[in-house]
Amino acid sequence: MTRIFLIGYMGSGKTTLGRKLAARLNYPFLDLDHLLEEQAGMTIAEYFASFGETAFRVAESEILKSTAYPENAVISTGGGLPCFFDNMEWMNANGITLYINLSPKALISRLGNNKDDRPILRDKHGDELLGFITEKLEERNAYYQKAHIVAEGLSLTAEKAEALIAGKTAL
Ligand SMILES: Nc1ncnc2c1ncn2[C@@H]1O[C@H](COP(=O)(O)OP(=O)(O)OP(=O)(O)O)[C@@H](O)[C@H]1O
Ligand SMILES: O=C(O)C1=C[C@@H](O)[C@@H](O)[C@H](O)C1
Numbered sequence: 001m002t003r004i005f006l007i008g009y010m011g012s013g014k015t016t017l018g019r020k021l022a023a024r025l026n027y028p029f030l031d032l033d034h035l036l037e038e039q040a041g042m043t044i045a046e047y048f049a050s051f052g053e054t055a056f057r058v059a060e061s062e063i064l065k066s067t068a069y070p071e072n073a074v075i076s077t078g079g080g081l082p083c084f085f086d087n088m089e090w091m092n093a094n095g096i097t098l099y100i101n102l103s104p105k106a107l108i109s110r111l112g113n114n115k116d117d118r119p120i121l122r123d124k125h126g127d128e129l130l131g132f133i134t135e136k137l138e139e140r141n142a143y144y145q146k147a148h149i150v151a152e153g154l155s156l157t158a159e160k161a162e163a164l165i166a167g168k169t170a171l
């Protein structure tokens with residue numbers, strides 16, 4: 001049984017890498033943000049607007065722990081999920097965790113003009129955005145760095161991720 005949890009800040013490429021890695025390993029792909037949207041019947045931005053962040057954190061933790069995962073799976077997680085409750089410990093106990101590590105500037109470049117569906121970043125621009133991500137990343141690194149694998153995000157490919165994971169387990 002191999003369940004691979006991809007973690008990292010918004011824009012680090014969890015969904016993009018997750019799809020490619022799942023295709024490469026021939027494993028099903030799950031994205032916990034998408035599962036939450038399906039179950040709630042609304043987008044994450046709408047969820048934040050209707051119920052607030054505190055309710056969102058409870059809901060995403062419940063989805064993490066109650067999903068019936070296939071035996072083998074690649075699972076992309078919400079950017080903040082590892083940093084609330086015991087979610088990081090739960091993922092480490094129930095699978096292999098891989099942190100996609102990128103600098104704030106690289107994250108901003110990847111987010112580009114697509115940050116409108118990320119409610120936490122939506123209203124921030126320029127230096128304010130850079131300062132916010134830098135500060136949050138410092139806080140969140142305390143959790144992200146608990147991952148089984150910390151991967152350098154800029155050069156990370158599905159092939160490299162597969163090799164890193166194979167080094168930790170017999171796939
Ligand atoms: N290896 C890469 N090289 C360059 N751009 C990338 C790479 N991986 C992802 N991107 C781009 O970065 C952006 C963010 O990627 P993605 O949506 O996969 O991130 P995410 O970690 O799932 O974000 P979120 O936490 O908000 O769901 C997308 O525009 C994607 O096309
Ligand atoms: O980093 C975060 O706090 C978030 C990341 C996204 O994946 C979503 O889970 C949501 O927009 C919150």
Ligand SMILES: [Mg+2]
Nearest residue numbers: 014015033076
């Ligand atoms: Mg994503």
